[in-house]
Amino acid sequence: MRETTRQEDLLRGIWRENPVLIQLLGLCPALAVTNSVENALAMGLATFFVLCGSSLLVSTLKKLIPHEVRISTYILIIATFVTVADMTLEAVVPEIHKALGAFIALIVVNCMILGRQEAFASKRPVGRALLDAVGTGVGFIIALLLMGSLRELLGNGSLLGISLFGPSYEPWVVMILPPGGFFALGALILALGWIQQRRAPRSQPQEWPEGVADREAA
Amino acid sequence: MNGALSVRPEVPAWRLITTMALAGVLAGALIVIVHQSTQPTILRYKAEMLRRAVNQVLKQPERYETLYIYRGALIASVPEGVQSKGLDRLYVGYGADDQAVGFAIAAAEPGFQDIVRLIFGYDAMAGRLLGMKVLESKETPGLGDKIEKDAVFVSQFDGAATPLVGVKGGRGSDDPGEIDMITGATISSRAVIRIINNALERSVPLIAAREASR
Amino acid sequence: MWSVVASLAPVVGASIWFFGPSALLVLIASCAGAICTERGIAGTRALRDGSGTITGLLLGLTLPPGIPLWMAFLGGAFGMAFGKLVFGGLGQNVFNPALLGRAFLQAAFPVALTTWPASASSWWSLRGDNFALPLMSPQVPDALTGATPLGLFKFEGQGTDLGSLLVGSTGGSLGETCGLIILLGGAYLALRGHLNWRIPASIFASVALLAGLLHLIDAEQYPGPVFMLFSGGLMLGAVYMATDMVTSPVSGLGCWVFGAGIGALVVIIRIWGGLPEGVMYSILLMNALVPFINRVTQPRVFGTNLGSSAS
Amino acid sequence: MRSLLSFRHGVHPPDHKQATEHIPVRRMSFPDEVILHLRQHTGKPARLCVKPGDRVERGDVVAQADGFVSSPVHATTTGTIVALELWPHPDGSRSQALRIAVERHSAQVPRPRLVPEWRTLSAKELIAAIRDAGLVGLGGAAFPTHVKLSPPEDKKIDTLLINGCECEPYLTADHRAMVEHPEKVQHGIRILLHALGIERAMIGIESNKPDAVEALRATLPDDLDVTVHPLRVKYPQGAEKMLIRALIGCEVPSGGLPMDVGVLVQNIASVEMIATVFESGLPLIERTVSVTGGGVRRPANLTVPIGTKLRDVLDACGGLTEDVEEIVFGGPMMGMAQADLNVPTVKGTGGIVVLSKGESRQGETHPCIRCGHCLDACPIFLNPQNLGALALARRWDEMEAQNLMDCMLCGCCSYACPSSIPLSQLFALAKTSLRKSSIKGKAA
Amino acid sequence: MQELFWILLSAMVVNNFTLSLFLGLCPFMGVSSRVETALRMGAANIFVLTITSICAWFLNTFVLAEAPYLRLISFIVVIASLVQIVEMVIKKLSPTLFRQLGIFLPLITTNCAILGLAIFQTNRGYGLLEGLFFAIGAGLGLTLALVLMASIRENSELASVPEVAKGTGLTLIIAGSLSLAFMGFAGLLSAA
The missing domain is CATH 3.40.50.11540 (NADH-ubiquinone oxidoreductase 51kDa subunit)
Structure with a gap:
């Protein structure tokens, strides 16, 4: 594996390898609970907590965990942190906990978290693992906030519950409904792709799809 | 990775089991500790929410008590050896004169999108509703969720005669049993009326039996 | 393509006849949304074949006359961008762009999309707040709202007589009031070979059959087949939307399956669903099934899988 | 009336036969030169048995059948072999052909060489x-x-x-x-x-x-x-x-x-x-060819010596009109478009259709709108729409899995396509590529 | 009976697991490029969902009644081991079935639809029979969404999709459109 600097470990997950927008991990929460900035933030923070906690624990205990049972152990660790987060949220912010519902528990099966354990935390020193977790977690929060703002702004005319367009704004109800989630993420990814395409040197327009040349050469 | 795997020494089975067991115990312990510390807050909040809902639909009674539905009868306390957890319940509110002012009944049935969960107060003597509050719904924002947020719609249930009848909005009838449905959210409005009527159908005989036995 | 536009002319004319200048404004706005988006995003790739105009017109015809123009424009733009351009343009899309735009509007602005005009004082007066500021809510006076025949039936158990359904003197979207004119336009297109007659035929047949059966079982609860056929957007949907060649199956058998599926879904949604009208959703759902239908209804290739009849 | 026998699907192009269907067959006069391709038939090309400079008479064998699936080629006119060289073939390639300088018409007297009494032959001898x-x-x-x-x-x-x-x-x-x-x-x-x-x-x-x-x-x-x-x-x-x-x-x-x-x-x-x-008693040296279409001045049914150059055949019919768009050997549905007036007829050439601008169907290609007309046209029930899309993506193997090899290139799909997509050309390309790759596969 | 039917239909179309609850998105976005694969994935999901539903009910009723706070951790452990056991049993009993479903089973462990089903079922207090209908409905809904998506994607592979939209962008737009279309089922069977 290529050696990486501390800075890379931290920044990688925030933008260049953003878990949601680039790697398409953790789509379930990114779509299900981003109908308002508030929910998105709560979900992001809860996931952040679980990710950092389990990365810390996994990288600390990596020598003690036998290879054969590592996945089960990771899941166990993650589930523990999720349960803790679930109960804490319910005690501290019960309204938000009610809005997020079952999706807090479903952080357990967020492939992003398990993926970081398997790919990074189980192989690196504690400090690096924590940096990586913080970066990825912040990237996740950013993506969720983007989605949340877009959907709340269009779907409710407000941000964090503060109305921006005045009372006669006609909300696009669809944006806080499930289809709006798909469309918002789709539009975000299209926009990102479009920006990247404009930055990148213009590629040759191809009449035939790629791979034709390979086929013929083969 | 594959190279690393092949040189990895064989780990004895007992170590795997011990690790898992240890992890399980540690995880369980951690969860129990957090549970112990958060549980009181959570329970207090839940109780508070319930108290508010009941008080709201019963129009602020002096006090209320919980009745359990056990073997087709309403009882105030559960007999020995029976778990109270799984039992359906309703709440009876008392006025200043210690007279029962009404019953708060919770019910849930499918609405337009998914299950609608609500609670309503029922004055058994007058056969009228005292109030209604939607506890949980996923109805269309801006339209179906008016059953929860539209004050005019909600206020119609205060003092409505039972059984409820839904009529098209804007008719302006004085009949106390008629509920003006929300324009454009007829299905959600009808669901609320249906849920209350069905719940009454189930509960009224129980309440009547309880009154009779007094 | 332009012949489809031409065959829509009487329908457009009828909508203006019934709903006055509002109808014209809404149609112009939805067309502008579709065409501007096609030009703006696809640029030079945009085709001058009139398919953008068709999308805009069809979308406009499914909208209520009193809708703010900015919503009609938005619907056209959405349908064009996410229903068509993102798939690669003409011939590549899966969902009917006009209906996708309409479904989006319906989900986004459920109130505005279900506010129907009852009648207007004069032909010239607008049927709602067409000129509401962009992104702002329309001001709808309560007196203006009426109901569609399907809404009347579903929510109040009232029927509408066949005469008004045929001629179109009922409440509803721009293009869903006059069944006869739509049928004529469809016949013209079918004769010219621009639409596959199997699709409307199978839709009508399955709706009539299912509705008829239910009506026989309980005439009180379920409306009769004629009412089902001529109310709501069924005519417009069956003749102009479901027959969109790009989003319907390629084989004859596939078209029968497709049409029958739409008809069945229409009856299911109208009778057991929460909405009074389900034509739009039925067509979109069956659009989604088209690639699957195409796979399954692939005809047996000549000379393959010969049964005992061979030799 | 009992309905006529037929098959399912297919298309109904206008038949355009009125120009020549009532004109009796006439014989064209001998050209000055004929070009005899050695590849006159499907199968292995014939093996040459004469050399440049030889004089050949009408009906003489100039090339022997080479193997079972092969057929001899005969001199179609009396004359002298000028050269053996690469010459345009109606299939669009260039291949080996004999150029024969034709002698004066009086020398073209045929000499019978077959046994005409076929009844006395056994089936084997007859074949x-x-x-x-x-x-x-x-x-x-x-x-x-x-x-x-x-x-x-x-x-x-x-x-x-x-x-x-x-x-x-x-x-x-x-x-x-x-x-x-x-x-x-x-x-x-x-x-x-x-x-x-x-x-x-x-x-x-x-x-x-x-x-x-x-x-x-x-x-x-x-x-x-x-x-x-x-x-x-x-x-x-x-x-x-x-x-x-x-x-x-x-x-x-x-x-x-x-x-x-x-x-x-x-x-x-x-x-x-x-x-x-x-x-x-003469072998196959000439055949009837319909020379027709809006681009030819005097459409006719001509008996033409095999190997006559396109230019000579057209001259025998009064030449071309001004608005010629396309010349096709065979019919307009399956025939091969020709680019060179020097191309000679071969044994399989039964028609020369000269399409004028109004008749040619070469239109601008539009995107496919999945109308399904090609499915209704295909007589062997393929899905040309899907095959066409696969062909554009060059996914030959999937095309083969969808029975492309049963396609007989009849051209019904191209004819039915309202977007003028050249489907049958795409399929011909796909079939050729598949054949090539299967040959390569066997060789490897 | 009507109620059970409603539970089934609700999980299948009205509140489709994938299109409106966003559960099982990983296979939906990842595996759904071939119809055959989608069908098998769907079948494997229906199977595991049904078994999970039964197990979750037993756990809730007999084991977790006293310690609901251990629910999540025991669910995830049970599901993970369940999938392992199912895999082994199928391998023993029907090698054919194993060949068809085999590679999908491990993927299912981290599929949020399974855990989601167990949690939703618990939150709604479904009994054994209701849970079964819920599981089958959810499985059918997943399969429906997977197959629709797969067939549409197979179709769009041959389309000249703009470079920007290729892959995820288009998949999300299609998913959104499907989700919009499924809104037509809202209120099904509950309008009475």
């Missing part, structure tokens, strides 16, 4: 004689006739189908043959039945040629089971598989041959040619 006469199918594919007449032991042929459909628009040579020489057609059938050792033949004719039906019915033999069947006017009624579907009612299995259902199909021109060969 050998047919091979020596250089007979191939004249419908277009030019498959050697003797090969068709020699099915493997396990395939029993019980019926001879005669294809008188001439379903390609414009072409009328077969029609004229049936009207002018019905007795020759019956004679040819007799010879073929003798070679096959069977007694049953069915003639299928599209119902737009009532005079041909009449003529053939009037000359039916008493001693054989020969019947004439008018068929629905529909393209490609004359494709072997479609004809069998129409007349016998069964389908030739995918990848199989007519003999798999006990049938042999012969084109009407081939049948007439067999009779001509055994009457005159």
